Amino acid sequence: ASTLGEAAAESGRYFGAAVAANHLGESQYVTVLNREFTSVTPENEMKWDATEPSRGSFSFGNADRIVNHAQSQGMKIRGHTLVWHSQLPGWVSGLWGDDLRSAMNNHITQVMGHYRGKIHSWDVVNEAFEDGGSGARRQSVFQQRLGDGYIEEAFRTARAADPNAKLCYNDYNIDDANAAKTRAVYNMVRDFKARGVPIDCVGLQSHFNSQSPVPSNYQQNIEQFAALGVDVQITELDIEGSGTAQAENYRRVVQACMAVSRCTGITVWGIPDHYSWRASGTPLLFDSNYNKKPAYYAVLEALGGS
Numbered sequence: 645a646s647t648l649g650e651a652a653a654e655s656g657r658y659f660g661a662a663v664a665a666n667h668l669g670e671s672q673y674v675t676v677l678n679r680e681f682t683s684v685t686p687e688n689e690m691k692w693d694a695t696e697p698s699r700g701s702f703s704f705g706n707a708d709r710i711v712n713h714a715q716s717q718g719m720k721i722r723g724h725t726l727v728w729h730s731q732l733p734g735w736v737s738g739l740w741g742d743d744l745r746s747a748m749n750n751h752i753t754q755v756m757g758h759y760r761g762k763i764h765s766w767d768v769v770n771e772a773f774e775d776g777g778s779g780a781r782r783q784s785v786f787q788q789r790l791g792d793g794y795i796e797e798a799f800r801t802a803r804a805a806d807p808n809a810k811l812c813y814n815d816y817n818i819d820d821a822n823a824a825k826t827r828a829v830y831n832m833v834r835d836f837k838a839r840g841v842p843i844d845c846v847g848l849q850s851h852f853n854s855q856s857p858v859p860s861n862y863q864q865n866i867e868q869f870a871a872l873g874v875d876v877q878i879t880e881l882d883i884e885g886s887g888t889a890q891a892e893n894y895r896r897v898v899q900a901c902m903a904v905s906r907c908t909g910i911t912v913w914g915i916p917d918h919y920s921w922r923a924s925g926t927p928l929l930f931d932s933n934y935n936k937k938p939a940y941y942a943v944l945e946a947l948g949g950s
């Protein structure tokens with residue numbers, strides 16, 4: 645196999661990219677997207693501020709453009725994301741109690757309903773835990789006003805809205821098997837599985853740089869989540885750096901996923917470096933002229949391609 649998507653497919657995995665609707669008219673971008681990737685994640689277009697900017701009024705235009713493109717190419721689609729403290733329209737923060745609860749459930753039901761049958765996995769809840777050593781829940785409006793139960797409620801609502809989509813909890817800095825934040829997410833997933841709360845996957849965002857490098861126990865971390873009976877997806881992979889050092893870090897991440905059968909796919913968070921959310925960085929697999937970087941070849945090899 646000579647592309648990322650084909651190489652990943654040989655082991656039954658997908659290889660995806662975060663995609664922005666406003667680049668779909670660019671021929672080089674689309675050429676590389678269509679050639680290399682078998683899954684897409686809308687980078688911003690399915691977030692709450694984009695899909696329900698005012699209460700009860702839904703706008704799916706940009707997300708639909710990505711979904712239509714992906715479907716025309718036979719690509720899978722990851723849904724990102726339903727319940728998140730960021731990119732949340734202001735009106736949500738004005739709600740309390742049962743009013744907030746019903747707005748959350750309605751948002752999940754409407755957005756998942758619009759795409760029912762088209763999304764292979766949804767990030768139902770994103771980034772609900774604090775950084776640092778506390779292992780505490782992030783004090784979002786949902787946490788503060790609905791309490792711990794909001795995550796479970798979101799997953800139950802999501803299961804009803806699209807029973808065939810895999811339901812994921814997605815977060816960053818949960819890549820180190822022993823970190824407090826990882827342990828907190830692990831304990832939540834274990835509890836959900838024990839009590840029959842519907843959850844199918846954990847998304848490891850895996851944004852790495854020199855301050856947060858690829859942990860030495862990254863594969864062990866994937867294994868410990870998989871052992872709970874959920875799939876693991878690497879959902880937003882990017883690694884700062886360049887040249888051989890960057891390539892070897894990418895290789896390690898992909899090898900770790902390949903070693904665990906329940907690690908079912910990898911998504912990189914953008915295609916060429918200049919469209920990365922890390923404005924001044926070079927964390928992706930293609931340079932700003934769409935040339936393949938050493939990291940690209942390391943990933944292709946680790947997937948079993950050449």
Ligand code: G3I
Pocket residue numbers: 687688730731816849880921
């Ligand atoms: O759409 C507006 C545009 O109208 C305006 O002129 C422009 C001026 O700033 O902003 C545009 O919105 C920006 C949006 O990206 C679309 O480009 C926002 O300011 C900007 O904050 C937003 O950044 C996104 C970020 O999430 C927001 O939190 C990044 O593109 C996106 O890559 C990033 O993705 C997140 C994942 O969703 C969750 N995990 C972390 C990851 C990286 O931060």
